[in-house]
Amino acid sequence: MVDFIKRNGNDLFKNRFFRFIFKNTQFVFILRLFVTLIFFYAIFMGFYDSSKDNIFTTALFWGIFWPFFIVTTLPTFGRIFCGICPHGFLGKYITQIGLKKKMPKWMQNRFIGVMLLFIGWWGVYYMFPGVYHTPLGTAALFGVMTLLSFIIYFLYRDMGYCKYICPIGTALRGFSKLSFTWFGSYNTACSDCKSFDCAGTCHYGLSPFNFNKKESMDDCTLCMSCTHLCEAISFKFVPPGQAIYKSLKL
Numbered sequence: 001m002v003d004f005i006k007r008n009g010n011d012l013f014k015n016r017f018f019r020f021i022f023k024n025t026q027f028v029f030i031l032r033l034f035v036t037l038i039f040f041y042a043i044f045m046g047f048y049d050s051s052k053d054n055i056f057t058t059a060l061f062w063g064i065f066w067p068f069f070i071v072t073t074l075p076t077f078g079r080i081f082c083g084i085c086p087h088g089f090l091g092k093y094i095t096q097i098g099l100k101k102k103m104p105k106w107m108q109n110r111f112i113g114v115m116l117l118f119i120g121w122w123g124v125y126y127m128f129p130g131v132y133h134t135p136l137g138t139a140a141l142f143g144v145m146t147l148l149s150f151i152i153y154f155l156y157r158d159m160g161y162c163k164y165i166c167p168i169g170t171a172l173r174g175f176s177k178l179s180f181t182w183f184g185s186y187n188t189a190c191s192d193c194k195s196f197d198c199a200g201t202c203h204y205g206l207s208p209f210n211f212n213k214k215e216s217m218d219d220c221t222l223c224m225s226c227t228h229l230c231e232a233i234s235f236k237f238v239p240p241g242q243a244i245y246k247s248l249k250l
Helices: 016-023 025-048 056-073 080-084 086-097 111-127 135-155 160-165 167-178 197-201 208-214 242-248
Strands: 181-185 233-237
Touching (some): 016 025, 025 056, 056 135, 080 167, 086 135, 111 160, 111 167, 135 160, 160 167, 181 208
Antiparallel strands (some): 181 233
16 A cells, blocks of 8 residues: 555646545545435336426436436546446445355356347337337336346355446446546556555455556446555546557557
8 A cells, every 4th residue: 555656747636626526535425325316216206207297217317327427428537437336336335245156157248248238228229219218118227227236246246247247337348448548556656565455445356556567457447446545546648549559559
């Protein structure tokens, strides 16, 4: 664990504003709790008032969550949406009290998320074009996804739902490589580290100090949990698509 680090000029954590919104534990917790309450209220309203007069449910999921927040943050900050996602937020607590089994090999397949995306979204949408335009259809979709996520969180460790099953996470994982931010660490500080607190606190079983070496952020959802324990963690501005260029050795 490092208590102080001299940050580079392109490190967002050097800026007080970004440090507050990403590293302030109270602010981050309140934000996630607020998003979670709004999320479940929208699902409840979709079942409670399924008439067209209820525009809140459809506007939240198809107006604010997806076209606005995800589309604007994905090419800029990356998978920030996953960091405040209600499923991931509650999943960390469910996993702690769950069975903590190892996810079977056949489930550790990202094509499951792709399949759910095509069947749950495109398949249903083309067979029943208007279903997701209704509050009930929208609430049913996200209600089923929520129930599925909670079951998997309870059964398996290391947030397996986020890694392999979540259709939204599957899509964001690919597109996030186009963002102009990079989450990693300062190698000079990590080389002398003996505690590896950042890896120990990661609910996904990741090691942020290896991201630079591997030239990949793996399944990091930018939940920022590790940043609260060690100052060596960085969140830097980089050229857009740097992860793709490095992986292709361009």
